[in-house]
Amino acid sequence: MCFVQTVTSKNSSIILFLIIIMIFSSISMIAANTTFMVTDGIYQGVTVGDIHVGGLSVTQAEQKIIAEFRERTAKAPITAVYQNQKWTITAQEIELGIEADKLAQQAYDVGRNGNIVHRLKERYLAVNKGHSLPLTAHYNHDRVHAILLDITRSIDRQPQNARLRLTGNSFNVEIVPETIGRRVDLTKTIAGISENLNTSLMFTLNISVEELIPPVVASDFAHIDGLIASYTTQFDLWDQNRTQNVLLAAKSTNGILVRTGEVFSFNNIVGLRLAKFGYKEAPGYINGVLVPDWGGGVCQVSSTIYNAALLADLSIEERTAHFRPPGYVPIGQDATVADNQLDFRFKNTLSQNIYITTEVFGNQLIVNIFGKRMDNLPEIYVVATDKKVFEPNTIIKQDTNLELGKEIVEVEGQKGFQVSTYRIKKVDGKIANKEFLASDEFKPVDKVVRVGTKIPPQQSKK
Incomplete structure (x- = not known):
C-alpha cells in the first residue's frame, strides 16, 4: 500500500512540472507575438529574393529594393555560360525591372493576413527560419528570346557521320571520326532565366545544350579495313540535265553505312526525283517510249551500285531491268528505278558492316564498297549467257500526203535481246558456285517507214 502511494506522488510531481513548462512557454510565445503585433515594421527574417528587409518600414523597404536593384543591374546582371564561352546580358537589353512598391508591401503583409493562428505561425x-518572397522581376520576353537565339547560332552544330577515306593510292582506309552535334534547348534555358530572377538580380546562367549523336560513329567501322568491290560507268558530260541528275543521286548515295543484316533501298536513300530537289528533265523510258522525264539518268547510279553489290557478294532483294538496255552497263546488268514504283534493294548478308561511296570524277561514276577483307575469298564475275538477238520488223505505212516514191523513216528499228545473267564464284581458278540472277528480255522495236502514194498533179500544157 505504501508503494502505490509513492508512485502516485512521483507522477503528480512530473505532471505539475510539465504544466509549469507549458505555462512559461505559452507566456513567452504570447509575449513574443505581442511584440510582433505592436511593431510597425516588416517582421525580422523577411527577405525579398536575397534582399533583407526585416525591421524596415514599407517605404524604407521600397527604397532599399530600388537601391539594390540599381546597384546590381548597373553591370550586366546575367552571365550566360556554355563550356568556355560567356555572354553578358544587360538589364537594358531585356528591359529588366521590378515593382519595388508592391514587393515592399508584400513583405510588410507577412504575418498580418489570415486568422490569428496563421498570422502567429507566419511571424x-x-x-526563426526566415521568410523569402520571390523578386518577380519582369522583362521583355521577345528580347530575351532574340538574344538567346543569337547565342544559339554560335553553339548549335549539326552532327556529322563518321566516314572512311582511302589512304594515298592504296585500297587501305582510315576512319574520320564523327562530329557530335549540339542543340540549345531554348525553352529550358529561358525557364532558367525566369527561375533565377525570382531569387537573385545577378546570376550565372548555364545554357542548356543537348548533344546530338550522328547515326554513324567510328565504332561502326571497327571491322572495315579495305575495299572489297568497285564498279565504274561513264556518262556524257555534254548532256547537262542528265549530268545534274547523276550528280544529285550520287551525292545522296555517297557515304552510306549498311550494317550487317540491313537492307539498302535506293528509293529510300535518294528520295523523290522532283524539280524542287534540283532534278532536271532528261531522256528516260516511260511505257517503252523514250521521253523527257524528271530525274532521267538516275538509273545509271542505281545500276552502278547494283554491279558493285554483285561483286561484293551481297544478296539482291529487288531489281528490275529497263525497257531498253542502256549503254553504260552490259546487257542484263542494269537496275532501273522509278519514284514510288520500282526500287533497287540489296541486303548486307556479310558478317560485318559495309560502307558505300558513290563519287563522280570527270565523266566517270565510281561506286566503292568497303568492308572486311578476308583471306582466300572467291573471285566474283558477272556473266551473260544464252544471248539471243531479235531482228526488228519493218512496217510500211502508206501516206497519201507524201509524194509518190518518197520514203520517211518514222521510227528507227532496234534489235531485241534475251539474256540470262549469272554470278560466278571461282576458288583457285575453278568455279565454286554459279548463281542465277535474272533472265531479261528486251523486245525489238519495229522500224516504221512512211511511203508516199500521192500522185503529183500534171503540169498544164502551154
Missing part, C-alpha cells in the same frame, strides 16, 4: 517562422 514565428519568419523570425
Whole structure:
C-alpha cells in the first residue's frame, strides 16, 4: 500500500512540472507575438529574393529594393555560360525591372493576413527560419528570346557521320571520326532565366545544350579495313540535265553505312526525283517510249551500285531491268528505278558492316564498297549467257500526203535481246558456285517507214 502511494506522488510531481513548462512557454510565445503585433515594421527574417528587409518600414523597404536593384543591374546582371564561352546580358537589353512598391508591401503583409493562428505561425517562422518572397522581376520576353537565339547560332552544330577515306593510292582506309552535334534547348534555358530572377538580380546562367549523336560513329567501322568491290560507268558530260541528275543521286548515295543484316533501298536513300530537289528533265523510258522525264539518268547510279553489290557478294532483294538496255552497263546488268514504283534493294548478308561511296570524277561514276577483307575469298564475275538477238520488223505505212516514191523513216528499228545473267564464284581458278540472277528480255522495236502514194498533179500544157 505504501508503494502505490509513492508512485502516485512521483507522477503528480512530473505532471505539475510539465504544466509549469507549458505555462512559461505559452507566456513567452504570447509575449513574443505581442511584440510582433505592436511593431510597425516588416517582421525580422523577411527577405525579398536575397534582399533583407526585416525591421524596415514599407517605404524604407521600397527604397532599399530600388537601391539594390540599381546597384546590381548597373553591370550586366546575367552571365550566360556554355563550356568556355560567356555572354553578358544587360538589364537594358531585356528591359529588366521590378515593382519595388508592391514587393515592399508584400513583405510588410507577412504575418498580418489570415486568422490569428496563421498570422502567429507566419511571424514565428519568419523570425526563426526566415521568410523569402520571390523578386518577380519582369522583362521583355521577345528580347530575351532574340538574344538567346543569337547565342544559339554560335553553339548549335549539326552532327556529322563518321566516314572512311582511302589512304594515298592504296585500297587501305582510315576512319574520320564523327562530329557530335549540339542543340540549345531554348525553352529550358529561358525557364532558367525566369527561375533565377525570382531569387537573385545577378546570376550565372548555364545554357542548356543537348548533344546530338550522328547515326554513324567510328565504332561502326571497327571491322572495315579495305575495299572489297568497285564498279565504274561513264556518262556524257555534254548532256547537262542528265549530268545534274547523276550528280544529285550520287551525292545522296555517297557515304552510306549498311550494317550487317540491313537492307539498302535506293528509293529510300535518294528520295523523290522532283524539280524542287534540283532534278532536271532528261531522256528516260516511260511505257517503252523514250521521253523527257524528271530525274532521267538516275538509273545509271542505281545500276552502278547494283554491279558493285554483285561483286561484293551481297544478296539482291529487288531489281528490275529497263525497257531498253542502256549503254553504260552490259546487257542484263542494269537496275532501273522509278519514284514510288520500282526500287533497287540489296541486303548486307556479310558478317560485318559495309560502307558505300558513290563519287563522280570527270565523266566517270565510281561506286566503292568497303568492308572486311578476308583471306582466300572467291573471285566474283558477272556473266551473260544464252544471248539471243531479235531482228526488228519493218512496217510500211502508206501516206497519201507524201509524194509518190518518197520514203520517211518514222521510227528507227532496234534489235531485241534475251539474256540470262549469272554470278560466278571461282576458288583457285575453278568455279565454286554459279548463281542465277535474272533472265531479261528486251523486245525489238519495229522500224516504221512512211511511203508516199500521192500522185503529183500534171503540169498544164502551154
